Amino acid sequence: MTHKPQIKIPATYMRGGTSKGVFFRLQDLPESCQTPGEARDKLLLRVIGSPDPYQKQIDGMGGATSSTSKTVILAAPTQPDHDVDYLFGQVSIDKPFVDWSGNCGNLTAAVGAFAINGGFVAKDRIPENGTATVRIWQANIKKTIIARVPITNGEVQETGDFELDGVTFPAAEVQVEFMDPADGEGAMFPTGNLVDDLEVPDIGTLKATMINAGIPTIFLNAEDIGYKGTELQDYINSNPEALTMFEIIRAHGALKMGLIQNLEEAASRQHTPKVAFVAKPSEYVSSSGKTIGAGDVDVLVRALSMGKLHHAMMGTAAVAIATAAAVPGTLVNQAAGGGDRASVTFGHPSGTLQVGAEASQVNGQWTATKAIMSRSARVLMEGWVRVPGDSF
Incomplete structure (x- = not known):
């Protein structure tokens, strides 16, 4: 042969x-x-x-x-x-x-x-x-x-x-600037709301901010799904039931955001949207053993990518976090203490990251003009x- x-x-x-x-x-x-x-x-x-x-x-x-x-x-x-x-x-x-x-x-x-x-x-x-x-x-x-x-x-x-x-x-x-970072066509908040009631069968009705900036992302309150926002990778990824829950939430969020036409499509669209959960600042020990103090960050964020909790934070999700934080009333903004802000420092499983974002209202619609972060x-x-x- x-x-x-x-x-x-x-x-x-x-x-x-x-x-x-x-x-x-x-x-x-x-x-x-x-x-x-x-x-x-x-x-x-x-x-x-x-x-x-x-x-x-x-x-x-x-x-x-x-x-x-x-x-x-x-x-x-x-x-x-x-x-x-x-x-x-x-x-x-x-x-x-x-x-x-x-x-x-x-x-x-x-x-x-x-x-x-x-x-x-x-x-x-x-x-x-x-x-x-x-x-x-x-x-x-x-x-x-x-x-x-x-x-x-x-x-x-x-x-x-x-x-x-x-x-x-x-x-x-390396400084990276995302210009007009809403992902693709359409509104930055595709449902028209800063916070939605997302109905998920067998899980419940969850408060959710669904934003289209950097990458389509569904933000949840950590406490609404039984978490503190201080969790590390293994705690989530070693729990098949938790991963299944997040995937079900992701699929229903994708449907509500108009990214898919039916729930079955979510299985072949794993990269988007992302699912993340947020909480007010609290001390935790990062995956490297470094202590992150409550005063070191504005908000805690954990995000899933391709069905697993990310070890740090996806760059595009960081754009979504910063943009949502810049809009008063979103779940991210509320967890970060509310008000107007041009940047946010958030805690993730590996440590912290600061990202700047500019958002403004035009004809009643929120839009993002720029998001900036440093990487290497x-x-x-x-x-x-x-x-x-x-x-x-």
Whole structure:
């Protein structure tokens, strides 16, 4: 029996924020994978090592968590006054699909560096020393993102002393600005309400803020679902009943937000929306052993991604948190003490994060103009990734 040999594809393995992913230039992909479709999805699944019934992704580049089962494709810009198109694919771990419905805010921090190294940014826009401004078109949600990448001696500066909770080692700081961060078309609050009564069969009626900023997110009060907001990953992820509850809530929230037409669609749209729960500040010990005091944060937030509690915080969810905090009356704003605010510092399982956001009312509708956060990124490995030639 004859089997096709492996092929090799130029790729870079990068950390961005608290996530890792495999980065490609569109022109480097096999021709059949340069357009959206089954071939591309099959290729990325094989690269990452999915679907894996063992949920380990041993035979691929994935790390068996939502934070490490990610792919990025960069291409020449399709929009004027942009440097690069950025397409994000969230690869399911145990199911055969790639979710293209949203962005990854953490990996966005690595897009600027990859765009510079990949030749997408004009040489005359890269200073010898200073900061390069990379104008990114986020193709999943059709929004502009600005990455400010430090440059030393004409090359991307990756090392530094910027520390990010959830990342072990310090690195250079990359500022990321999400412009007009409502995700896709439609209102920032798709139901028209800052707080809704979300009816979930067998669970009850829950107060919920459903927002469309950074990434569609459903915010709940921690106490309404039996939590304190100080929980760490294992406490939630080791409880199948809790994970099932969150998935049921997520599906009903997605339906109410108009993201799906029926509940069954939620199973193939795992990346969006996110579910998060909030609580007033309280002391807890983070996953690294660091004590987070009640006075260190404005609000506590825990969020789930791809069916599991995230070890830190998704970058796009951080945008949603900051934007919701900036709007008086939302559950996030109430938990943070209410009132007007231009930034919020929140506690997550790995520590704390500060994010700035600007929101205002226009013709009675809330809109977000910008959200800003600092992340870091670096290349972990570059060269070629190999996959069997008959896998796509």
